[in-house]
Each structure stands twice: as C-alpha cells, then as structure tokens.
Amino acid sequence: MSQAPATSQAMSGTTACILRLHLLSKRFGSQQAAVQGITLNVRRGETIAVIGPSGAGKTTLFRMLNLSLPPTSGSIIFAGSPVASLGPKQLRAVRRRIGSIYQQHHLVGRLRVLHNVLSGRLGRWPTWRALLSLVYPLDLGDAAAALRAVGLADKLYERTDHLSGGQQQRVALARVLLQDADLILADEPVASVDPQLADEIVELLVTLGREAGKTLIVSLHHVGLALRYFSRVLGLRDGEITFDCRPDEVTPLMLAELYGGDRVFGGRSRQADHASAAPAMPLPTTCLHFQPPATAT
C-alpha cells in the first residue's frame, strides 16, 4: 500500500492535527487482522473515547499509537512526521511526547512511588541523570506536585506494589503528568477498579488533560463514561471503526451494533452478515464536522 498520499496530506495540515492514521493495520502471524485499515485524524486538544467489545483491537491500536508495536501496514503521522521513517533518536523524542496509561498500569512494583512518577522524566533526562535519580531523586518537587494533583501526596516514598489498584492507576497518571506529553493515551485505564473509582479517575484524567491543553485518547469499557466526559467517541469492532461521532450523536442503535449485534438482534452472527447481500460492516457513521481539518483550513 502506498504511503505517499498520507505523507503529502500530512504536509498540508500539521498545525491542527497532532495525529493522523492512514489505513493502519496490524496482523499477528496468520490470524485475522487485529486492527484493519483505520484512517483517523486527531486534532490538538480533542478528548476522544474509544469504545467497543473486548477483542476489538483497542489494545493493539494503542500499542501502535504509542510506538511500542510497529504496524503491519499503513502509516502513523505524529505532529507532521511519519513515524516509520524516524531514526532511534527521533523515535525517542516522539515517544516522549506521547504519554501512556495502561489497564494494568504496568508500573515497576518494586520501585518506590517517586521513582515510578519520575520515570516520566526519562525521555528528557540524559542517562546519567536518570541513574543518579535512582540514588538521589531529582525533580522531587515536581513529582510531589504531580502526586498532589492526583490526590496521593502522602504516598511519595511508599513502595508502589503496596498501593491499591486504584492508587497505582493514579501513580501512572502522575507519571504521565510529569512526562508532560502532548498526546495522552489511556488503554482501559479503569477496567480493573470499582465503578465509583472509575468515574473519579476518568474525570481526573479528562480534567487534568483539559487544563493542560492535552490531546486525550482513552479506551473504555463503560459507555456512560465515554459519553459523559469526552468530546468525540469512536466505536471499534473487529479492528475497524464503526462510528466516529460527538457523544450526543451516538444512538442506541450504533451501540447495539457495536456490542455484538448477534446478541441484541437475536442470534444473527456476523458470518451470516457476510453471506448476505448487505454490506457486512456498514461504512463508519462519520459526523461531518469531524472530517479531516485539512479541508476546513
């Protein structure tokens, strides 16, 4: 697949779009593609929720977006530069501008909280400072401030794996704050905490992100949270985008089709859909005002 059109597009609209995906796909071995042909433009300051059933490819998409997983085909253009063409040093620089929060928070449990928070600075620090900081913590004031912002001011010196799941997720949030990334990705950040806490953490994430003018892409299990807190909602199913709308434009029908139409509509499997004359997957329901901003400017 040619990458030329995507690249030339990127040249025209670098200011408004922080992230452009062009026909992004990922296939593991000979399995069905986990993500197929996603084309998406993300403007600066947008808060996007990605919803969809488990196995829809959300995690694969996120790992490609934070440059942990190279795509099988298609291109990612971050702030105007196609990621595939970056050398190791430039790749590090781009990674620094993308902050990630995972479902299982993926902190280093045996390190104290402050080091996990300060690891947000690793993209900025030269190696010698990173090593020195393990012995003599640097930027301690910033780490304390970030922890205060997520409501964990008193846990600075605690060992990370002594905290509860919700608290660890807040530590991950504090780390992203310290990283001061332009784009914050959160993959199911609240899937493993109780509903009330989930609400708090998502609200915290969106509020802190908005205040600092960050772009946010968050995948969620909980549709209610997605509709309440975000400015744009994407439906992802079988690795494809099924709709891309403002929250108030999301209809119950869209959601029903997103979450296993077979269950809602009485045992009609997707395989049966393929066989019928109707298109297996309706084209993404796209709301016009979210068309590529290149045309708008």
Add this chain to the structure above:
Amino acid sequence: MSSAPLDPQHPRQPLPYLKLLLALVAFGAAWRLTEMQPSALFAAEGRRNMLAFIGGMFPPDLSVDFLQRMLGPLLTTIQLSIAGMVLAILIGLALALPAARTLRFAGVLHEVALRRRRRWLLAVLPYAGARGLLNLLRAVPELVWALIFVRAVGLGAFPGVLAIGVAYGGILGKIYAEIIEGVAPQPLETLQSTGAGKLAVFCYGIVPQALPHAVSYTLYRWECAIRASAVLGFVGAGGIGQEIELSMRMFNFHEVMTLLMMVFGLVAITDLISAAVRRRLR
C-alpha cells in the same frame, strides 16, 4: 459452533506414556551402568569399616588447643568463599548481559534494531559467544578448575578463590541471564514509551524486577561455595578442607567430626543470613 474434542492446535500425543517409559528406561540403564549394589553397604566388611569410621568420630575433638589451631583455616574458608563469590558475581554479570536474549535481539527493546541486519549480527555474535563461554565454565567441575589453578599459582587459598570464581561465575551468569529474560516486559514497554533510553529502561525496569531473584540465588550459591571450598581443600586449595584431608589421612576421625561440625555451623549461619536478607527483599 462445533465443540470438537480434538483441538487442531494441540493434537493428541500418539503415545501418551512414551515419556514415562523413556524415564524408566533411563533410570534402569543408570542403575545397571553404575553397578548399584545397595547390599554392599550392609555386607559384613562394609559394615565394619563404616562402624570404625563413625565410631572413631566420637567424641569429637573439642580441645581448646585444636579449636584454636582450626580458627585460622575456618576464617580462610569463609574468606575463600566470599572472595570466590565476588569474582563469580563479576564474571556472571559480565557474561549475563550479552547472554540475555531480551537484551540482545528479542523483546520490547528491539523492535527497531531488528530491522537492521547489521545490528542483528552484532547482537547474535556476543550472545552465542557468551552462552558458549558460560557452558564451558559450567562443564568443567570446580574440582578440576582447582587442580588447574593449583598448578598455575601454587598451593593455598588463592587457587580456591579462582576455582570458585570461575566455576560459579558460569552458573551465576546463566541464572542471571535467565532472570533478566524472565522479567515482566510490560513495565519495560511503558518505560520505553516515555522516551527512556535503553540503559534507563534497564535500570528502572529490569534491575528492580531482577534484583530479588538474583540476590536470593547468589546467597544460595554462597552457601554452596562454603561447602565447595571444604572439598577444594582436598586438592590443596587451603582452608578447612585441607585440615579435613589431613585428619582423614592420619585416621584422626574425631578431628574430622569437629571440622564437619564447623562446616555444618557455617552453612547454617549462611542460611540464616540469606533468609534474613530475603525477608528484607520481599
């Protein structure tokens, strides 16, 4: 939806008991080839010799004079084991870093490097070299290393230090490499996604995860090193082993008993220390 009993990905083994059969054959062959004769232990002559040996051990020689004389060799053994372990840790670390697959050419940290064949070669060669060297160090028993080093640098504790350092360096290197390969990769990916360099990912992600296992295993090896240094004394590598050998040769079995009790005490103390350290590391 057919729930087939046979999963195509995990076909049923044609001979489910083949492995058990092979194990039994191996055991039987070992029994034959090593000429196992448990009855020989209880034959009249064997019994007499054993009784003489064990009987001679009691009472152990606890005279102040003997104990004072043995204090030096005892200290030598402790120092030998510690110096040997320091050397082993250095050798082990130096070889584990190139021998850990995840640090060389697989895993989270290498998705970019993989695209470049030149780097791949630069990674595979040190890996193969380090693994080969580790195997060589482990293949030669520590007793043979001791004999080699006694020839090279003369009698005394120093060849013992070298023997333990080299033989245990091979063991520690392999274990360290495997511990490094076994750490959870997700925190490493997270660290990398913040833009951290490789050394920073190593120190923030791999070291904290690997350290407790590495320390705990190293302490266990230290315990083994104390026992080994007692054996190494037999070939002239100093310490308490040399005294055991001397007393054995002079048929002073009650002294042997005292010395064995000392080794037992040392091992027990090592065990206490390592248990305490492991508790703190948890």
